[in-house]
């Protein structure tokens with residue numbers, strides 16, 4: 001069967017554009033009441049946008065995190081920083097206007113806290129602040145524990161959300177501390193500096209987002225000061241090689257050796273035969289269920305779900321980390337059965 005992006009792709013109107021810095025904007029998207037249930041999100045998640053390629057009629061897909069918090073904001077807000085020579089970010093920063101309609105997939109991603117009952121250390125650089133801002137706001141509004149933000153930027157003028165961060169500091173001065181690091185004054189954050197930062201806050205779970213080299217320094221520092229890998233969460237954006245907005249063909253061949261799977265998806269529970277050669281996502285799509293997905297390549301985590309009982313294995317996984325897998329998360333687009341009976345949920 002051929003499965004279109006129906007149920008996953010939607011058009012949202014740009015209600016407002018906020019110029020954050022010289023090279024970054026926030027796009028406030030209007031989510032109509034009829035789609036509100038589809039666009040509920042966790043702080044730290046992202047949207048996949050369809051970005052037209054000039055004069056060709058074709059498009060590419062790019063992922064951008066929400067900077068808004070479901071604990072504070074009624075609107076859904078994406079924040080985008082212009083990448084030099086980057087067609088998608090330039091289009092979003094320079095050409096999109098209020099009233100335009102953007103084609104997007106529903107929220108995705110596994111970079112979000114499952115609870116706010118422990119301390120957080122948020123470590124970001126540049127536009128990596130976007131999911132961290134959402135997490136910080138939610139942790140402060142929705143929890144009672146301490147939040148530390150280390151935020152590196154080129155110079156003071158390039159700091160996104162400088163006012164919003166200051167307002168949160170004023171409101172939560174006993175729980176929220178911030179270290180701004182400006183490369184214009186102190187150079188790039190060094191391994192020693194990051195080790196000192198992480199050692200001082202090593203009791204916190206660490207959430208990291210920024211350019212690749214920066215994240216590598218942070219991860220190395222975390223290892224050096226003895227923070228367990230399952231307490232270090234990272235968010236990396238990859239360009240999707242496929243087109244998540246295109247129709248996909250799904251074929252599932254049942255045989256006598258099929259496993260049995262019970263799946264909970266948006267409040268409904270179904271029982272299905274799961275052929276051992278088929279992925280869980282294909283089984284669901286072939287049966288007509290509107291399971292979430294984007295890349296189908298094990299790279300985006302849009303299809304992440306939790307195995308509650310039984311055993312699966314992933315053919316490929318470029319996005320879930322050990323701590324995700326330890327919590328039972330798997331990628332439906334890559335999961336094939338290992339046990340006879342399996343129970344899975346997409347709802348938590």
Ligand code: FES
Nearest residue numbers: 294296299301333
């Ligand atoms: S759809 Fe992207 S990882 Fe499964």
